[in-house]
Structures are given as structure tokens and as C-alpha cells.
Amino acid sequence: MALNPQQLAAVKHTDTPLLVLAGAGSGKTGVITEKIAYLINHKQYQPRSIIAVTFTNKAAQEMKERLTKKLGKDLVRHLSVSTFHRLGLNILRESPEPAGLRKGFTILDQSDALAILKELIREQNSPLEERTAQNMISTWKSGFINPKQALASASCDQATSAALLFRDYEQWLRSCNSVDFDDLINLPVQVLTQDEEQRDRWQGRVRHLLVDEYQDTNEAQYALMRLLMDKFGALTVVGDDDQSIYSWRGARPDGLITLKDDYPNLRVIKLEQNYRSSQRILRVANAVISHNPHLFEKKLWSDLGIGDEICVSVCRHGLDEADWVSGQILMRQYQKQCAFSDFAILYRSNFQSRHFEKALREKNIPYQISGGSSFFDKAEVKDMLAYLKLLVNPDDDTAFIRVVNTPRREIGPNTMVKLGEYARGRNTSLFAAAHEMGLETVLSGKPLARVQSFVNWITLQGDNATRGDALDVVKGVFDDINYRDWLESSADTPKHAEKMLASMDELLEWMERLLVDEDQKDRSLNEVVNRLSLHDMLSRQDDGKPLNAVHMLTLHAAKGLEFPQVYMVGMEEELLPHKNSIEDEAIEEERRLAYVGMTRARHSLTLTRCRSRQRYGESSLTEPSRFIADMPPEDVVTIGDTGSNNEERDRQAGTDALASLRELLK
DNA sequence: GCTGCATGCGTTTTT
């Protein structure tokens, strides 16, 4: 890769902390990979002394691929390139005890955590909604506030209730030997702070830490970062305040400023040349983002030619929009003889993908949806994962409850309540409680025998899994419980059964692939389960070739990626900017989201909006997104707009009248 | 204790 002077300066600056302010498409990932190569090839750094951190598994994966091309497999194997969460997991795995964990601990995803909160809300008769509680707890945790402090500082009833849930939630997690996503950052900080030996180990190892998408770090991640590189480490962080889109997860865009206070010898290098987009795309994107206040002045420019106008297509409704976009893709693909994978459809919310999926399928256009990983939300997949989790960590109550009666073992709610109360009273997991003699005071006869037979079976399978070939054991487990038959009999339709069996095969396929790593070394079942929990898997590719399919993703998931032709859909008020953000007056972040989306485009950018849209089955008229009005008119071509909403309004009035008539007739 | 239907409810973004 040929570097421009600023990029070169960023690569060669290795002695003091460095902040690279990198605009969209300015080659920041290239700078990170080049710098890693430079450190190894010219500065004689050991690969294992370099740690690179990204925010998504996808980004980590991509960086690894680029590095492999440049440095070869042998070197890359020793490099640490991962998300913050995986890095935290690695630290915890080496030293779980100071964090109050035991080997084999489980990672709960947010739906697992939500289920726990739901149960606690029931127990405590708490007035809170699960999601609200989860958000509050997560915010506390990433700010290093413990339940006691949360309770002490609670200034309203809601905060007090949440703090009480927080207290029991933390206790529940520890007694199940489980961690949530926040713990994967928090607990390592605790370990490195308290355990001197571990701190020395890690600090002795880290010579250079590189953080991509720095604007998205939250306080906990920043603390972890500092702890890791405090002794000998040097630091390179790369970020762009205009692309900060995770403040709802605790990211602090002003962290770019804090850095300067914490590291007075910080060097700042700006990358302002964009190598991705046409001048027109950049001009429009800049016009939109210029309405935001800025921490750093930055003028992004491109010499890739003026390019085509940005097209704004106004459609009648959602189905129309999907139809139009898929038609355009089909036409352009044919005209230009380009790949389907050159196209991307970007949207604000996952639910918007529905219509597009349908339209693309109808036209036989291949597509792939990234993010919104519905796969792990499926009940059958959760069940299977719960079995795996239980083999590795029998104390995982969440998994225990999930699978204890799936398939039916005639262990019903009555038995479970008694077992649960007994376990809570002794502050142990359900699994441990089932082994205690005292359980006979609350359970007896068949129920007791059934519970004991279940836990014995789990113990046996777990032992086998740690000893023998993990895949064989797992397959054996599912055979043993006749899981295939259970799926078939529990499905409402044959079609559904087929889908569930396909999910099962897919998960087994994943496991097979994950059980053997790049070096043909066997991984433990524990490691595989961790990867599945973090959704940290190799991207699904056939024969190692990326598939030729239209990309469909959310604006959040699109960050860091680029596509020759981009369709940004649903450019309407209440979608982008999102309704909640309008209410919260948090428009700046929505504007950055729009900016991120637009700057993904290389050659062509098309925006679409609908005059009316179905919401919860009811259709209603929409307003164009305010961001469209911010674009220079001379760079924009609008099509399909009849100039007013009249026609649509009439149609809408007719539909409404018909609906109310029907309502009356009922 | 389990299966089936009906009502009611809801959608931001991710590790």
C-alpha cells in the first residue's frame, strides 16, 4: 500500500502515544495494518507484544485477513487482533479467580441476561421494565459503579428499584459462575488492578496497543486499555468523532479530548484525504455533517472525480421502495456486468430489511444479511447452546432452566420452584443443590429421582466432553436426548420442523469448524462455546470465496465497510432520525449515522423514502428526513416525487374510511 | 401437565 505523508507519519511514529484523526475512507485500517507490519519488520517487535483492538468481530476478522496477506500466517498467529470483549475474555481465562469466577464460566448474551432480570423483577415485584433495568445496570457497570454505590446515589424511585435489581443480578451471575458482556471488560480491569502477578504478566507482554474506532470506547474499555499499556506500552488510537454512533452504549465521543489530558505527550495526526468516494458523495456527506458541532476541524477531500449526482427516489410505500431498489439493482448489475456484492442496502433498524428480503428473493437476487443475527435468537439454537453451556459449566442456572424440560423429562414448574427455593436459600446453583442430601427435605419420590437422574447425566456428559473428542460428545448428547425427534414432534408444521433441523445442522457445522483452529490444533468445547456466545466465528463463506450477494445491513453494522453502490433506504423522519432520538433531542448522533451511511459509498449513492409507511400494520403518512434538506440541491436529483402528498393523502383517506367502515360493521 | 388458541403488545442501533 502506498502511503501519503500523513499516513506514513502515523506509521513511523512509535515512541509516544498517537491519536490519528481519520476521516471516513482515509485509509485508517490500512494505517493500522501497515503500522503493525512496520513494528515487526523494522522495529523488531515480537508479534505477541502487539495488541490490536477493534469493535466488531467482523472488523477483527478483516484486519487479520489483511495482515495475513502482508505478513503471512506464521506471524499473524502470534498477534492479538480481537474485540475488546474477546481480549477481556482472554485475560479472565488466564486468571478467573480474582474476578470471583471458576474455570469454565459461561458468557451470557443480552437475552440470557434479560431473562434473569425478568425473573428478578417478578421476585422483587419491581415496577421496572426489563430493558430499562438492563440499560441502567449496563450503564452503571461500564462506569464502574457497584450495586452499593448505585443504591446510595439513587435519586428517584426508578433508580432505587434498578439498584436493587442490580444487586441481586450480580449475585445471581456470580452464583451461576456466569458473566455478561459488561463483565468481560469490567472484571479484567478488576483482575489487573488487584492481581499484581497478572498485571505484571500483561504489562510485561504489551509493547504496543492499537485501538481502532477509538471514538466508540467507553469508560471501562478505556480503563482496560490504560492498564494494559501503562508500563512499557506505546499507544496508537485511530478514530473519527463524526463517526461516533455508539453513545447509547456508553461511548464518549469526547474521549478524543480526554486522551490529550491523560497523555500530555500525545501526538495528533489528521488523515483528510479520502480514497473511497466521489467528490459529489463527499460534498453531500460533508454538507449533512457540517450541521454538527466539531471537536476537531477536519476537511475531507477526494481527487476521485466529481461523480454522479446523488439520487433521491420517492416511493409510495414500503413495498414499493423494496421493489424499486431491487429493480434498480437488477438493472444496474446487468448494465454494468458488475457483481451483486457491489451493492449494499443500508437501513436504520433491522425490521426494515423484511420487505427488501422479500423483493430480492422474488427477483432471484442473491443477498446476505449481516448483523441482526437472528440465528442465535431461534429457540432451537438457544436450547442447543444451553446444553453446551451446561456441559462446560453445570452451575449455569440459565442454561439449566432452559433445557431441564426440553425435551420433556417430567420435571415441571412445581419441582423447579422447590429446587430453586432450596438453591437460593443455600446460595448455590441449581445443579449443586440437586447434589445435596438436604434436598430430600423438599423433594422426594419420582420428582427427586428425575432431577437427580438429569444432573447425573449432565455430569457424565460434561466429563466425557472434557476428556474425549468434543464434537463426538456433543453429537452423542443430541442423539441421546433424541433431539431431532423432539424438534420434529414439537414443530407446528412440517416446514417449521425442516427449518429447525436445518438450524441444528448449521450449528453442528459451525462447531465442527470452530473445534479445529487455524493451526489444526483442537480447541476445547469451552472455547467453542465462548466463541458461539460472543458470535465470534469465521464469516460464513463457501470455499473461502466471499459469496456474490447484495449486502443488507444496518447503518451501525456498515461502519468500517465500503461498497461501490449504496442504497440508503427509509430516509424519513422518525426512521432516520429515529423517533426516540427526536424525542430525546439526540439528533447529532442520528446525523452521524446518516454521515456514516453516505460515506460507505464509492461510486454511487441512492437514497429512498416513502410517502406512507406501515407501522404496526397501520399505514400513515411520513415526512422526508431532515437530512435530505441539508444536501446541496445541485448535487441531488429527485425522482418519483409528484410534488406533493395529495394523491397519497387521498388514497390514504379512502383506505382509512374503508377501515373505519369495516370496524363499524363488526 | 401439556397443547391449542386468542388477545395484546410492540421495534434502535451491538458485544
Place this chain on the structure above:
DNA sequence: CGCATGCAGC
């Protein structure tokens, strides 16, 4: 409109 939860019957 689609999903999940809750109630009523077997």
C-alpha cells in the same frame, strides 16, 4: 402484521 405471553380445555 407477527410474535409472545396467558388462559382455557384435554
